[in-house]
Amino acid sequence: MSKTIQIASPGQFSDLLKSSRIVVTDFYADWCGPCKQIAPIYEQLSASLSRPNHIAFVKVNVDTQKEIASKYAVTAMPTFMIFKQGQVVEKVQGADPRKLQAVVRKLAAEAEGGSSSSGFGGSSGSGGWRIGDLPKGYGDVTDQVDVKGLELLNSDSQFGGVRVLFESSKPTGLAKGKAAESKTKDWVESDTDEQLMMFMPFQATLKVHTLQITSLPATADDDDEDEVPMRPKTIQIYPNRPHILGFEEADDIPATQSITLTEKDWDSTGTATIPLRFVKFQNVTSLVIFVVDGDGEGERVRVDRVRIIGETGEKRDLGKLEKIGDEQGE
Incomplete structure (x- = not known):
């Protein structure tokens, strides 16, 4: 049966x-x-x-x-x-x-x-490394990010591209033992200064409740603290922009929400949970996240993962469902 x-x-x-x-x-x-x-x-x-x-x-x-x-x-x-x-x-x-x-x-x-584990789960099974509970009634909607439309300004090409930020896998910065020795740079660092500008379009209209940003700077091995990247400090968020903003353009446009993070905002996984002004993020088709500065005296900012928590819009055109063939399997 x-x-x-x-x-x-x-x-x-x-x-x-x-x-x-x-x-x-x-x-x-x-x-x-x-x-x-x-x-x-x-x-x-x-x-x-x-x-x-x-x-x-x-x-x-x-x-x-x-x-x-x-x-x-x-x-x-x-x-x-x-x-x-x-x-x-x-x-x-x-x-x-x-x-x-x-x-x-x-x-x-x-x-x-x-x-x-009551940790957050991402869009793949290895996403349970985060701690804490999801806000009641909301879920992980990171899989609604249109990765083909992602853009990132002022990132150092020696590190992972913008897509790595939305992986659900455990960051190597949290790994121990042999895994910690991996040379894979699965994070993003700013290049010429501490600012980063990211544009993320979505596949559906979202209600965005919370953002989670993970940042795992390495410990300084010498006295040159400028070489150690910083965690983000001031973050400005702009919903429903048609494209990425330039840094000068962002200075002229009031952010819908501005957040200042302190040391106590980062949990043991290096993740800061940022509740948004929910009424301002009800019908969101894209987000621009502007990391204005870092928490320290360095010249670089590091971001390992970004996660979006909310609700997928109810209005979907189910009349255009696709058939996906079985050419991948046999």
């Missing part, structure tokens, strides 16, 4: 997210050929890994449950989302059996290992 749960209402899905620690969700449509092709594999995973109140496998028909599909910005079939403690931690688009099996079994193994 199948253990997969067919979702019949938004309330049923919401209750399940609260009652089961991990919820694997198959967003499908009856007219979608690739959805039918991968369905037997999904059922096999469900039969072998389902555990009451712990790991649940569900199916959501996007044609009959449009409210749920809209809430999670599902625009292509099939889409698989894995929720951990009510938040999306993995997303797989397309009929890719190997990738689906890999991410599901990985999370199931973590659950079997008794992991009880």
